[in-house]
Amino acid sequence: MRDLAPDIVRQRLLIEGYYSIDVDRSAVEKYLVGIAAHLGLRTYGTPIVHAPGGAGKDDNEGFDAFIPLIDSGISLYVWSRKRFFATVLFTCKSFDVAAACQFTRSYFGAQEVEHCPF
Structure with missing residues (x-):
């Protein structure tokens, strides 16, 4: 992917x-x-959590959530029936990818996680 804004610091995971x-x-x-x-990222609001319960397909039931950061935000998506999660960190400040993966694996009790910086 070509960096369209090399003068803007951003990290995505x-x-x-x-x-x-x-x-x-x-x-x-x-x-x-x-x-x-854990990553030293500053929040400026509380988490916003939605659980649309019954509005979509049963297999997609769960949570959609977001926390705003001074330097962008973190989103989390949870599929309750499948016991699956996906989180996206988007920041204008650098953070430690390994620390993010380890914290997430430990917090959710995941045997393994996959990650992709972009």
């Missing part, structure tokens, strides 16, 4: 995996606040 913990609204909020703190 997708992390996906299957979770083994109980994930409810509180767990989603704690993850977003926790990963931001």
Whole structure:
């Protein structure tokens, strides 16, 4: 992908995996606040969590969430029936990819995670 704005610092990371913990609204909020703190990213608001319950396909039920950062934001998507999650970190400040993956794997009790910086 060609860098269209080389003068703008930004880092993006997708992390996906299957979770083994109980994930409810509180767990989603704690993850977003926790990963931001772990990576030294400053938030300026509380997590926004949606659970559209019944509005779409049963297999897609779960949570869509976001926490705003001073330097962009972090999104989290959870599929409850499949016990699968995907999180996207988009920041205008550099962060440690390995630390983000380790925190996420540990928090969700995931045996393994896949990640892709972009």
